Amino acid sequence: MSPVTLFSRDAPATDYVEPTAPISVFASVPEVRLHRTGQRPYVFEGVEVCSATTHSPGPSLWYEVNLYRKQSGSLVIDVRFFGKPDDMKDRCRTFFAESLDEVAHVLESYDPAMDIDADVPVNDNSVPVSMIALHAAVIRMRLDEARRQFADLTGEILHQLDVH
């Protein structure tokens, strides 16, 4: 079996695949390997249910969400955050759910603030106050942008899944 999901920084998401046939009809279920920041990869056998990304040429950060159904029937949510500037770290998180309603709850309660580093140099006396204020403004803009993008992505995924 070969892995189907690779950590790809710039590649756009694959096309949405309708969650149709039960997983048992597959002769062999592919192995999926998900990167997780600060943890070992999560490896399981399953298929992709849907995915979406907010990647576009403009903004300097974007999200990608992939949803998988394991052979057991449970669901795995793969949330990836990407940042272009050197001071933004890429992050990959994995969540688990037993139903589409739980998937909706996970996405609705996800707080993108945890993906934005609050790196204001407050302990460096040589940094002028105006520069600290600018740092704070940039962090605030990134936070607003991350929240907006993740909300858009949540709406898109729930629309694809037709969760109500």
Place this chain on the structure above:
Amino acid sequence: MAERENKGCSGPASPPVWTAISLRRSGQRPLRFEGALAIAAGLPATDERLGHTIRLFETSTGQMAVAIELWTQGCDVPTADARMIGTAEELVQACESFDPREKMSLDFGRSLLGASQGGIATKVAIESHIDATEADYRATVLAILRDPRAKSAAA
């Protein structure tokens, strides 16, 4: 500038065919109902501004639904809002309260920290981008609200 698309029912009124409709809502579950498209208008995204669509639906329950989407060029996921409306006033409020300025990002890749001539030029370009997007959106709102089908449907 691309022409404003405006699609909808025309000619003599015929009984609408209701279908199951699901509308995106950023950060929320989709809005679902049985209905039919009454009016759609919008502009595609370009390098200079974001695109948008406004769609108005009649529902099988006699209400209306409005769907507003803001599109970034090269991105398949829009910023979206959708809501049920019962009166013409609620339609106006829904269109007016969707503010494209709040939904747009600054390109902080070329960040404010580089407060150079280039940084200032970038800020001016962003402001122009935002102004163009909002002006286009407001023009589409006006076209939708002036449409007799919107008036009659929300009456």
